[in-house]
Amino acid sequence: MDNRKERERTWRKQEILAAAEKLFAKRGFFKTSMADISEVSEFPLATIYKFFQGKEDIYYTLINEKADLFMIMQKEAIEKIRTVKSKMKVLAERHLRFFEENRDFFKIYISERNGLAVTIREDLGGYIHKKHEEYIQFVTAILREGIKKGEVREMDPLKMALLMVGSLDTLTYRWIADKVDETLSDNLQFLINVLFGGILISNS
Amino acid sequence: MDNRKERERTWRKQEILAAAEKLFAKRGFFKTSMADISEVSEFPLATIYKFFQGKEDIYYTLINEKADLFMIMQKEAIEKIRTVKSKMKVLAERHLRFFEENRDFFKIYISERNGLAVTIREDLGGYIHKKHEEYIQFVTAILREGIKKGEVREMDPLKMALLMVGSLDTLTYRWIADKVDETLSDNLQFLINVLFGGILISNS
Amino acid sequence: MDNRKERERTWRKQEILAAAEKLFAKRGFFKTSMADISEVSEFPLATIYKFFQGKEDIYYTLINEKADLFMIMQKEAIEKIRTVKSKMKVLAERHLRFFEENRDFFKIYISERNGLAVTIREDLGGYIHKKHEEYIQFVTAILREGIKKGEVREMDPLKMALLMVGSLDTLTYRWIADKVDETLSDNLQFLINVLFGGILISNS
Amino acid sequence: MDNRKERERTWRKQEILAAAEKLFAKRGFFKTSMADISEVSEFPLATIYKFFQGKEDIYYTLINEKADLFMIMQKEAIEKIRTVKSKMKVLAERHLRFFEENRDFFKIYISERNGLAVTIREDLGGYIHKKHEEYIQFVTAILREGIKKGEVREMDPLKMALLMVGSLDTLTYRWIADKVDETLSDNLQFLINVLFGGILISNS
DNA sequence: TATGAATGAGTATTCATTCAT
DNA sequence: GATGAATGAATACTCATTCAT
Numbered sequence: 001m002d003n004r005k006e007r008e009r010t011w012r013k014q015e016i017l018a019a020a021e022k023l024f025a026k027r028g029f030f031k032t033s034m035a036d037i038s039e040v041s042e043f044p045l046a047t048i049y050k051f052f053q054g055k056e057d058i059y060y061t062l063i064n065e066k067a068d069l070f071m072i073m074q075k076e077a078i079e080k081i082r083t084v085k086s087k088m089k090v091l092a093e094r095h096l097r098f099f100e101e102n103r104d105f106f107k108i109y110i111s112e113r114n115g116l117a118v119t120i121r122e123d124l125g126g127y128i129h130k131k132h133e134e135y136i137q138f139v140t141a142i143l144r145e146g147i148k149k150g151e152v153r154e155m156d157p158l159k160m161a162l163l164m165v166g167s168l169d170t171l172t173y174r175w176i177a178d179k180v181d182e183t184l185s186d187n188l189q190f191l192i193n194v195l196f197g198g199i200l201i202s203n204s
Numbered sequence: 205m206d207n208r209k210e211r212e213r214t215w216r217k218q219e220i221l222a223a224a225e226k227l228f229a230k231r232g233f234f235k236t237s238m239a240d241i242s243e244v245s246e247f248p249l250a251t252i253y254k255f256f257q258g259k260e261d262i263y264y265t266l267i268n269e270k271a272d273l274f275m276i277m278q279k280e281a282i283e284k285i286r287t288v289k290s291k292m293k294v295l296a297e298r299h300l301r302f303f304e305e306n307r308d309f310f311k312i313y314i315s316e317r318n319g320l321a322v323t324i325r326e327d328l329g330g331y332i333h334k335k336h337e338e339y340i341q342f343v344t345a346i347l348r349e350g351i352k353k354g355e356v357r358e359m360d361p362l363k364m365a366l367l368m369v370g371s372l373d374t375l376t377y378r379w380i381a382d383k384v385d386e387t388l389s390d391n392l393q394f395l396i397n398v399l400f401g402g403i404l405i406s407n408s
Numbered sequence: 409m410d411n412r413k414e415r416e417r418t419w420r421k422q423e424i425l426a427a428a429e430k431l432f433a434k435r436g437f438f439k440t441s442m443a444d445i446s447e448v449s450e451f452p453l454a455t456i457y458k459f460f461q462g463k464e465d466i467y468y469t470l471i472n473e474k475a476d477l478f479m480i481m482q483k484e485a486i487e488k489i490r491t492v493k494s495k496m497k498v499l500a501e502r503h504l505r506f507f508e509e510n511r512d513f514f515k516i517y518i519s520e521r522n523g524l525a526v527t528i529r530e531d532l533g534g535y536i537h538k539k540h541e542e543y544i545q546f547v548t549a550i551l552r553e554g555i556k557k558g559e560v561r562e563m564d565p566l567k568m569a570l571l572m573v574g575s576l577d578t579l580t581y582r583w584i585a586d587k588v589d590e591t592l593s594d595n596l597q598f599l600i601n602v603l604f605g606g607i608l609i610s611n612s
Numbered sequence: 613m614d615n616r617k618e619r620e621r622t623w624r625k626q627e628i629l630a631a632a633e634k635l636f637a638k639r640g641f642f643k644t645s646m647a648d649i650s651e652v653s654e655f656p657l658a659t660i661y662k663f664f665q666g667k668e669d670i671y672y673t674l675i676n677e678k679a680d681l682f683m684i685m686q687k688e689a690i691e692k693i694r695t696v697k698s699k700m701k702v703l704a705e706r707h708l709r710f711f712e713e714n715r716d717f718f719k720i721y722i723s724e725r726n727g728l729a730v731t732i733r734e735d736l737g738g739y740i741h742k743k744h745e746e747y748i749q750f751v752t753a754i755l756r757e758g759i760k761k762g763e764v765r766e767m768d769p770l771k772m773a774l775l776m777v778g779s780l781d782t783l784t785y786r787w788i789a790d791k792v793d794e795t796l797s798d799n800l801q802f803l804i805n806v807l808f809g810g811i812l813i814s815n816s
Numbered sequence: 817t818a819t820g821a822a823t824g825a826g827t828a829t830t831c832a833t834t835c836a837t
Numbered sequence: 838g839a840t841g842a843a844t845g846a847a848t849a850c851t852c853a854t855t856c857a858t
Contacts, residue, residue: 005820030234034849046823049850111315153401159394162378163371170370171363190363197357198402238832250834250840259832438642442853454819454855463853519723561809567783567802574782575775582774598771605765606810617841646828658844661829 013051016041017065020058025104028111029059060128063112066105067131070098074138084146085196091139092168092191096184099172106176110169136161167191217255220245221269224262229308232315233263264332267316270309271335274302278342288350289400295343296372296395300388303376310380314373340365371395421459424449425473428466433512436519437467468536471520474513475539478506482546492554493604499547500576500599504592507580514584518577544569575599625663628653629677632670637716640723641671672740675724678717679743682710686750696758697808703751704780704803708796711784718788722781748773779803 019041023032034055038045052058077094078087099106112128139161146152152160171187174180223245227236238259242249256262281298282291303310316332343365350356356364375391378384427449431440442463446453460466485502486495507514520536547569554560560568579595582588631653635644646667650657664670689706690699711718724740751773758764764772783799786792 009821033847035847044823045849046825046851047821050822055849153397155397156394159375159378159391160398162374163395163398166370166374167367170366174363174366187363190360191367193357193359194364194367194402195398196402198398198400237830248840249832250842251838253833254839441851452819453853454821457854458818561805563805564802567786567799568806570782570786571779571803571806574778578774578778579771582771595771598768599775601765601767602772602775602807602810604810606806606808621842645826647826656844657828658830658846659842662843667828 009051012043016043016048016051017058017062021062021104021108024059024062025107029055059108062105063108063128064131066102067109067128071131071135071138073098074135078142084142084149084151087142088146088164088195089188089192091142092164093184093188095165095168096172096175096187100176100184103176106172110173136165139165164195167195213255216247220247220252220255221262221266225266225308225312228263228266229311233259263312267309267312267332268335270306271313271332271339275335275339275342277302278339282346288346288353288355291346292350292368292399293392293396295346296368297388297392299369299372300376300379300391304380304388307380310376314377340369343368368399371399417459420451424451424456424459425466425470429470429512429516432467432470433515437463467516471513471516471536472539474510475517475536475543479539479543479546481506482543486550492550492557492559495550496554496572496603497596497600499550500572501592501596503573503576504580504583504595508584508592511584514580518581544573547573572603575603621663624655628655628660628663629670629674633674633716633720636671636674637719641667674717675720675740676743678714679721679740683743683747683750685710686747690754696754696761696763699754700758700776700807701800701804703754704776705796705800707777707780708784708787708799712788712796715788718784722785748777751777776807779807 016037020032020037023036023040027036032055034045034048037055037058038048041048048058052061074091074094077090081087081090099109136158140158143152143157143160143164147154147157168191171191175182175184175187220241224236224241227240227244231240236259238249238252241259241262242252245252252262256265278295278298281294285291285294303313340362344361347356347361347364347368351358351361372395375395379386379388379391424445428440428445431444431448435444440463442453442456445463445466446456449456456466460469482499482502485498489495489498507517544566548565551560551565551568551572555562555565576599579599583590583592583595628649632644632649635648635652639648644667646657646660649667649670650660653660660670664673686703686706689702693699693702711721748770752769755764755769755772755776759766759769780803783803787794787796787799
């Protein structure tokens with residue numbers, strides 16, 4: 001069957017991507033050689049080139065696949081939720097959970113997020129940046145809705161979105177990279193508290 | 205005089221660091237060659253090795269110098285300020301201003317901030333990470349003081365610090381990298397608003 | 409039928425050779441890949457290996473086939489001609505015409521003619537060289553006959569043959585590669601003039 | 613002295629070129645690797661890249677240097693000679709001698725001469741072709757002069773030049789590549805005979 | 817039998833760093 | 838001490854050929 005071949009091929013690509021993900025997370029793009037990927041994935045070098053055009057292609061395929069997955073997940077997550085407050089809680093929870101379950105990806109993603117990673121090929125690098133932008137816009141839209149509904153304070157929704165996503169990433173970083181022993185809900189609760197109510201005592 | 209020699213030497217090091225900063229910001233660590241630095245700084249390649257141990261040494265010296273400068277600046281800034289609220293305002297304002305005036309450094313710093321930039325030599329990379337940690341702890345202390353004084357809500361001060369610094373960097377990134385045409389005080393006001401009062405309408 | 413199969417096979421081989429000829433003439437042996445030949449001939453790569461042992465085999469088969477054809481043609485051409493002078497005129501005319509009609513082949517042939525094209529596999533390369541040698545000997549024999557008959561001056565017939573063939577190739581090259589707009593008979597007439605009578609004014 | 617350094621550098625370049633010449637003559641451009649050149653020349657690979665931009669650069673530098681030398685030599689040779697007949701004798705003699713003394717170069721030159729060697733980089737390949745063209749034009753001019761003076765028959769001088777040079781190369785090839793045991797003057801005498809008086813018995 | 821897919825072996829080029837002057 | 842020059846080691850990518858289906 002073509003189907004069988006197709007699945008075989010997909011599986012192999014995933015194997016290669018998995019090996020590459022591990023390596024890129026540990027050593028970064030430049031310190032990871034194609035030979036490394038070949039060795040870890042246990043596919044001959046030339047075979048890898050049948051699946052990917054080159055090192056950059058692997059790198060960006062990697063990021064895009066997971067970034068798309070994440071985006072879709074987040075969009076689905078809030079579909080049936082009514083209040084903006086709830087939407088944000090769910091988003092935040094999913095965000096934390098996703099990256100906790102994709103630590104290697106998080107390390108790669110966070111380096112590229114800002115589009116500063118002095119990208120290798122302009123066109124591709126820009127694409128990653130756009131993915132992040134798209135996510136920011138998605139959160140912005142929710143906040144804008146919240147403002148309309150009177151749930152959210154009347155402030156620049158884009159900035160609030162940036163702040164929310166930035167905060168999530170910062171907390172994720174601590175949680176994951178520093179291997180702090182906390183539960184997801186600790187972090188979630190904290191973020192919600194601050195984001196919703198600020199850090200100051202009301203009457204001060 | 206030894207003194208004269210010493211000053212000469214310091215001046216040369218700064219020249220090299222300045223050239224390197226420009227290059228690292230534009231092309232990143234790996235895409236910048238020692239030959240590039242030699243060319244831009246107008247110092248012969250071998251001479252550069254009299255001042256620095258190698259490319260990594262330049263890179264980390266660069267970051268450390270500015271990071272130390274920043275740290276000292278922030279510490280001084282709040283020395284004579286009483287209320288925690290005011291301290292935080294001042295810190296935030298200085299933070300934004302410093303990076304606005306040191307855009308090239310910001311680009312480099314933000315890649316290394318998390319210590320994820322897949323550092324080249326463990327010892328050096330770790331050091332950068334510690335600088336950032338130190339800053340976080342410094343902010344944490346202020347917040348802890350705020351809690352004691354009843355100015356700040358009783359929440360994990362470390363997390364609040366992370367969030368505050370993360371937010372500042374996120375806003376800075378937008379402001380600088382995206383070349384958004386806003387004033388520093390716009391961003392500052394916004395951050396203070398959110399940080400102090402949250403994003404939700406109080407009675408919601 | 410075996411016969412039908414056989415013809416099918418022959419036809420396919422010719423298709424492949426035709427594609428290869430075009431490519432070798434345009435890009436040369438080394439810059440032409442098996443994948444190129446597969447693409448242009450529209451035969452799957454692995455199929456080509458059913459017909460030929462490899463790239464070199466294609467290359468030399470190509471040359472040999474045409475070289476044999478040329479040789480046979482020239483031998484037939486002079487069969488019924490009596491005088492050596494006439495034989496040479498006919499040979500020269502056919503030589504020029506053949507290569508004019510087989511430009512791609514000429515480009516390949518001329519690179520290999522001297523057996524210097526740094527042949528890839530000794531045995532095969534040597535064979536090509538022998539084809540040329542055979543042609544030279546064939547012309548030599550005619551000239552030797554001419555000497556016996558008193559038509560040709562008493563000089564080393566081999567050298568005269570070399571000179572004649574070399575001259576024909578040189579003129580062909582100019583005519584074809586430089587796309588000079590001349591007729592075949594212009595070139596022919598010129599060659600005959602020089603070859604037969606020299607370039608100097610008799611009494612000088 | 614700068615002078616000393618300069619000479620050192622020149623000497624090294626020549627060493628590398630000499631090694632490359634041997635290799636290119638024996639195996640051709642494509643079958644010769646930079647590693648081969650490094651090994652034979654006994655210069656580290658990276659050092660070779662300090663002197664030449666790459667493999668092609670070596671190849672063409674090689675050809676151009678000798679081609680220029682040859683050209684200059686030929687121009688000087690005929691400067692003080694009066695009759696065209698003598699000029700041609702001298703040219704022919706020098707031509708044969710030069711290539712006899714530069715056998716490796718001859719092998720390379722003859723592959724590139726026609727500009728058909730499916731050149732690697734267009735611009736460079738064309739340059740070689742032009743060198744040969746220049747030589748042809750130089751001979752053409754002499755023949756044109758001969759016509760004017762009534763020494764040479766009134767035929768297209770360009771074609772005569774092509775024929776003369778082509779013939780010289782053909783004879784050289786036999787003499788050198790086939791290792792025929794003849795003296796230079798044998799070949800010279802022969803060529804002069806044919807070229808000047810043709811191959812046919814006058815009254816035939 | 818025909819062929820899509822797999823791969824071993826090879827190669828040009830780069831660059832951080834050292835050293836002889 | 839300053840520096841022009843030298844180089845070891847590394848690395849992305851290609852392609853002729855084979856083989857399992």
